[in-house]
Amino acid sequence: MTNGAFVLPRPVGVFRFSAVGGALEGEGPLGNCFDEIEPDDRFGQDTWEQAEGELQHRVAQSVLRKLPPHASSPTLILAGDLENQCTASNFGLLPLQLPFFGLYGACSTMIEGLTLGGLLLQSGILPSVLAVTSSHFCAAEREYRMPLCYGSARAPTSQHTATAAGAMILTAEPHTPALVGGCIGTVTDFGVKDSTNMGAAMAPAACRTLVTYLQARGKSPDDYDRIVTGDLGAVGSALFLELCRREGLFLDDRHRDCGLLLYDRDKQPVYAGGSGCGCMASVLCGHFLPELQAHRLHRILVIGTGALLSAISSQQGRTVPGIAHLAELSDHIDQTKEGQV
Amino acid sequence: MTNGAFVLPRPVGVFRFSAVGGALEGEGPLGNCFDEIEPDDRFGQDTWEQAEGELQHRVAQSVLRKLPPHASSPTLILAGDLENQCTASNFGLLPLQLPFFGLYGACSTMIEGLTLGGLLLQSGILPSVLAVTSSHFCAAEREYRMPLCYGSARAPTSQHTATAAGAMILTAEPHTPALVGGCIGTVTDFGVKDSTNMGAAMAPAACRTLVTYLQARGKSPDDYDRIVTGDLGAVGSALFLELCRREGLFLDDRHRDCGLLLYDRDKQPVYAGGSGCGCMASVLCGHFLPELQAHRLHRILVIGTGALLSAISSQQGRTVPGIAHLAELSDHIDQTKEGQV
Numbered sequence: 301m302t303n304g305a306f307v308l309p310r311p312v313g314v315f316r317f318s319a320v321g322g323a324l325e326g327e328g329p330l331g332n333c334f335d336e337i338e339p340d341d342r343f344g345q346d347t348w349e350q351a352e353g354e355l356q357h358r359v360a361q362s363v364l365r366k367l368p369p370h371a372s373s374p375t376l377i378l379a380g381d382l383e384n385q386c387t388a389s390n391f392g393l394l395p396l397q398l399p400f401f402g403l404y405g406a407c408s409t410m411i412e413g414l415t416l417g418g419l420l421l422q423s424g425i426l427p428s429v430l431a432v433t434s435s436h437f438c439a440a441e442r443e444y445r446m447p448l449c450y451g452s453a454r455a456p457t458s459q460h461t462a463t464a465a466g467a468m469i470l471t472a473e474p475h476t477p478a479l480v481g482g483c484i485g486t487v488t489d490f491g492v493k494d495s496t497n498m499g500a501a502m503a504p505a506a507c508r509t510l511v512t513y514l515q516a517r518g519k520s521p522d523d524y525d526r527i528v529t530g531d532l533g534a535v536g537s538a539l540f541l542e543l544c545r546r547e548g549l550f551l552d553d554r555h556r557d558c559g560l561l562l563y564d565r566d567k568q569p570v571y572a573g574g575s576g577c578g579c580m581a582s583v584l585c586g587h588f589l590p591e592l593q594a595h596r597l598h599r600i601l602v603i604g605t606g607a608l609l610s611a612i613s614s615q616q617g618r619t620v621p622g623i624a625h626l627a628e629l630s631d632h633i634d635q636t637k638e639g640q641v
Numbered sequence: 642m643t644n645g646a647f648v649l650p651r652p653v654g655v656f657r658f659s660a661v662g663g664a665l666e667g668e669g670p671l672g673n674c675f676d677e678i679e680p681d682d683r684f685g686q687d688t689w690e691q692a693e694g695e696l697q698h699r700v701a702q703s704v705l706r707k708l709p710p711h712a713s714s715p716t717l718i719l720a721g722d723l724e725n726q727c728t729a730s731n732f733g734l735l736p737l738q739l740p741f742f743g744l745y746g747a748c749s750t751m752i753e754g755l756t757l758g759g760l761l762l763q764s765g766i767l768p769s770v771l772a773v774t775s776s777h778f779c780a781a782e783r784e785y786r787m788p789l790c791y792g793s794a795r796a797p798t799s800q801h802t803a804t805a806a807g808a809m810i811l812t813a814e815p816h817t818p819a820l821v822g823g824c825i826g827t828v829t830d831f832g833v834k835d836s837t838n839m840g841a842a843m844a845p846a847a848c849r850t851l852v853t854y855l856q857a858r859g860k861s862p863d864d865y866d867r868i869v870t871g872d873l874g875a876v877g878s879a880l881f882l883e884l885c886r887r888e889g890l891f892l893d894d895r896h897r898d899c900g901l902l903l904y905d906r907d908k909q910p911v912y913a914g915g916s917g918c919g920c921m922a923s924v925l926c927g928h929f930l931p932e933l934q935a936h937r938l939h940r941i942l943v944i945g946t947g948a949l950l951s952a953i954s955s956q957q958g959r960t961v962p963g964i965a966h967l968a969e970l971s972d973h974i975d976q977t978k979e980g981q982v
Contacts, residue, residue, distance in 0.1 A: 301716050301767045304740030309765070347957050375642050376825060383951065384725040384784075386745045390828060390949035394962055399645030399825035401753060402949075402964075404727045404743035412742060420757075422764035424650070426642045443725075443953075484717060484740035487731060608731035608743075610724065612784075616688050621735055623743075 304484035304509070305516035311633050312418040313475025314468050315428070318362035319586030320355060321578075322437070322463030324570075328563045333586035334464075335362045341438060341463060349383055352436035353392030355578075356381065359465035360393060360432050367469065373398060374430035374469055376420070378413040380404050381434050381577055382461070384443060384610075388434055398430070407502075407531050408485065409433040410466055410581035411604025411625040415482040418627070421472040428472065434465035435576025444495070444611050455496035459533045460570035462562055466581025468589075477592035478633050483513040483626040487608060490622075495607075495614040499536020499559075499572060502605035505622035506532060507543035509603060513626050514549070521551050526600040528588060530580035530624075531559035533573030536605075558583035580604050592631040599630045645825035645850075646857035652974050653759040654816025655809050656769070659703035660927030661696060662919075663778070663804030665911075669904045674927035675805075676703045682779065682804060690724055693777035694733030696919075697722065700806035701734055701773050708810065714739060715771035715810055717761070719754040721745050722775050722918055723802070725784060729775055739771070748843075748872050749826065750774040751807055751922035752945025752966040756823040759968070762813040769813065775806035776917025785836070785952050796837035800874045800900055801911035807922025809930075815974050818933035822969040824854040828949060830962040836948075836955040840877020840900075840913060843946035846963035847873060848884035850944060854967050855890070862892050867941040869929060871921035871965075872900035874914030877946075899924035921945050933972040940971045 318335045326337035336358060343354040356379070364373070377396065379389040380403035389402060405412035413431030420429060438448055440461035446452040470479070488505040506529050514520060521527060532540050537557045544551055558580040559573035584602060591597040604627075609620045659676045667678035677699060684695040697720070705714070718737065720730040721744035730743060746753035754772030761770060779789055781802035787793040811820070829846040847870050855861060862868060873881050878898045885892055899921040900914035925943060932938040945968075950961045 301740075304717070306766050349953055349957065350959075376645070380743075380745055382726070384953060385723070385747065385949065385951035387949070387951045387954050390962060390964075391954070391959065394828045394830055397827055399642075400828050400964065401757060401825060402721075402745035404721055404745040406726065416742060416757075416761075419761055419764050419766060422766060423760050425647050425760060425763060484742060486738055487735045487741050489735055608726065608728070610726035610728045612690055612725060613728050613732070616690065618691075618732065621731060623731075623741065 302516045303512045305513045307481040308418055308422060310422060311474060311478040311480045312421045313471040313473055314477045314479060314589060315471040315475045316363050316366040316469040317585040317589045318359050318467050319582035320359040320362060320465050321582055324568060325462060325464050325562060328568060330562055330587055348436055348439040349387060352388035352434055352439045355436060355465045356388050356392035356432055356434040357395060359467040360396060363467040363469055374428045375426040377430045378403055378417055379432040380409045382440050406606030406608055407575055407577050408604035408606035408623055408625050409577045410584060411602060411627050414479060414627050415484060415625055417470040418479040421470060429470045432467040433577040433581045435461050435578035437461045437463045440576060454571055456571055457497040457535050458571045459498060459559060459573050459575035461576035462574045462579040464578030464582035466585035468585060474633050476631055476633060477589055478630050479627055480630050481628040483509050485509045485623040485625045487621045487623050489619050492620050495609055495620055497535060498575060498607040499533040500539055501607045501620035502622035503532055503536045503539035503543060505624040506540050506603050506605050509624040509626045511547050521549055521554055524599050524601050525597045526556055527551055527554050528600060528602045529557045530603060530605040531575040532557050532605060533559040535572045592629055595631050602627050643857045644853050646854045648822040649759055649763060651763060652815060652819040652821045653762045654812040654814055655818045655820060655930060656812040656816045657704050657707040657810040658926040658930045659700050659808050660923035661700040661703060661806050662923055665909060666803060666805050666903060669909060671903055671928055689777055689780040690728055693729035693775055693780045696777060696806045697729050697733035697773055697775040698736060700808040701737060704808040704810055715769045716767040718771045719744055719758055720773040721750045723781050747947030747949055748916055748918050749945035749947035749964055749966050750918045751925060752943060752968050755820060755968050756825060756966055758811040759820040762811060770811045772811060773808040774918040774922045776802050776919035778802045778804045781917060795912055797912055798838040798876050799912045800839060800914050800916035802917035803903060803915045803920040805919030805923035807926035809926060817972055817974060818930055819971050819974050820968055821971050824850050824967040826850045826964040826966045828962045828964050830960050833961050836950055836961055838876060839916060839948040840874040841880055842948045842961035843963035844873055844877045844880035844884060846965040847881050847944050847946045850965040850967045852888050862890055862895055865895060865940050865942050866938045867897055868892055868895050869941060869943045870898045871944060871946040872916040873898050873946060874900040876913050933970055936972050943968050
């Protein structure tokens with residue numbers, strides 16, 4: 301491993317995946333990609349926080365139902381979310397009664413779970429991992445900004461936290477789509493203090509992780525069909541592409557941002573685009589993984605970005621550091637080794 | 642891996658470790674065990690949250706200084722804390738500029754980092770991991786209960802969040818003390834709703850994980866010099882021992898609780914004992930690991946317990962689920978395999 305970049309000696313199968321979303325997500329351009337759309341934004345629960353827990357439970361149940369008959373349950377859950385102390389995961393996945401490691405990676409959590417799971421499955425000690433994450437617009441607004449009933453105005457640079465969740469079952473046995481490598485991000489602080497512009501805060505981390513990985517692998521953007529960022533939105537994506545150009549990386553039409561794919565910004569009130577752990581998680585599980593499975597895409601990089609702020613750190617005037625974890629996914633498993641990192 | 646229990650094919654070295662604490666911790670029975678005691682509870686910072694970040698930075702610097710000259714930096718940081726969105730770790734460890742995976746395990750975080758690091762190091766992909774965690778009394782009070790300046794009365798069952806931190810450098814190369822096995826906990830909810838009695842909320846998880854591990858390994862408490870719990874305090878420890886007795890496990894004088902070791906409850910205002918991620922982290926790094934290193938202890942189990950609540954979940958009247966991760970530590974490395982789990 302060099303500066304966080306690694307190639308897996310044994311590629312890991314992304315064996316099953318599911319996405320669940322809320323009403324607004326169901327009305328968006330990817331509405332048909334979800335396994336389940338729940339029109340009730342409370343998911344039948346009393347509070348927004350419990351609603352997010354139920355959302356996470358639903359996506360886990362959805363992916364577990366896709367396992368073949370008599371397949372074993374996953375050995376370990378890797379999950380986290382944006383709620384204080386990650387209560388959506390803690391409460392939501394409690395009914396599964398499986399060994400559980402909690403993660404905190406803000407909106408990078410899906411890729412943290414994917415890459416961490418991929419590394420753990422190299423150990424030979426466990427055969428499968430369930431990686432889950434979620435976000436809920438109403439829970440996140442109350443926690444990071446204001447309760448919705450206050451009717452606060454939003455900045456044009458702000459992003460809409462997706463009410464969505466994604467779940468993957470990773471297996472040590474080879475399957476496609478496969479995780480073949482990745483890059484663990486380093487916390488990156490460019491001094492952005494505007495907590496209503498998280499795309500700007502996360503773009504430098506995304507660029508840094510991409511440059512680190514491509515250098516370590518000796519690859520260029522041309523080697524990939526898509527380079528997907530988590531949820532930089534319109535502002536962050538433009539900054540990301542500019543930072544990449546300065547590094548000599550011209551992503552041209554290869555770049556896609558989950559925050560821009562999930563909604564139709566012309567028709568839906570999402571300002572600079574989508575965000576939240578569930579944004580990339582659901583777009584990956586609902587769109588990109590199926591595209592790889594159908595061999596319409598062959599090799600992609602997905603970069604999950606997280607803004608490492610809290611309401612308290614913002615109120616105290618601190619910067620918004622970013623982090624970005626990267627995963628390389630392939631629609632086939634190379635028998636020839638691609639070189640170590 | 643069976644129900645989260647595992648034995649490491651290649652035991653992992655706990656190569657270096659450090660503990661840093663605040664004034665109250667320095668005045669306690671383990672005061673001499675800390676690498677550093679900081680009398681200023683703000684650690685020279687403006688806010689409690691920044692103070693905890695600085696505390697975590699200090700303990701990381703302390704353990705890194707113990708590396709031999711020319712040793713490589715750790716390949717990966719595994720860190721988390723109790724602050725909303727884990728900002729103590731995100732900001733505090735930012736200056737290290739190393740690949741970073743954020744964890745959330747409440748007060749079980751040190752053992753989550755230790756066991757997760759041990760599993761990751763089996764992959765052969767990375768040579769070393771830095772596992773860090775911390776807690777700060779004043780930051781935790783503001784976040785989970787009330788700002789200190791309100792002068793709220795405390796329940797006798799409540800525990801005092803330690804202002805303390807611990808850090809370990811784990812290596813794939815064999816060293817002693819060694820991590821030889823462990824057990825990843827499952828979220829356990831006995832329906833406790835009293836957020837001022839977290840020992841009671843965590844005790845069932847601790848008992849469950851211990852029983853799971855001993856059964857999977859075919860071991861009994863007699864096989865260990867110590868069975869150490871994280872921070873159950875006086876109330877939780879009594880419940881833990883009672884639950885163990887009902888399972889036929891008589892821990893007798895083998896049991897120690899870090900929350901009871903860190904302070905002198907007769908002289909220090911800590912109510913039922915210590916708690917917080919930094920409690921077990923500092924007692925482990927400042928006391929138990931040195932005891933193993935000096936061969937005064939030979940084989941111990943350490944059970945990190947976490948109460949998976951947030952201020953919001955408590956205000957909404959929800960239960961306090963618990964989780965407990967277990968690590969088996971040894972002062973020697975067995976050449977003979979001890980059997981798979």
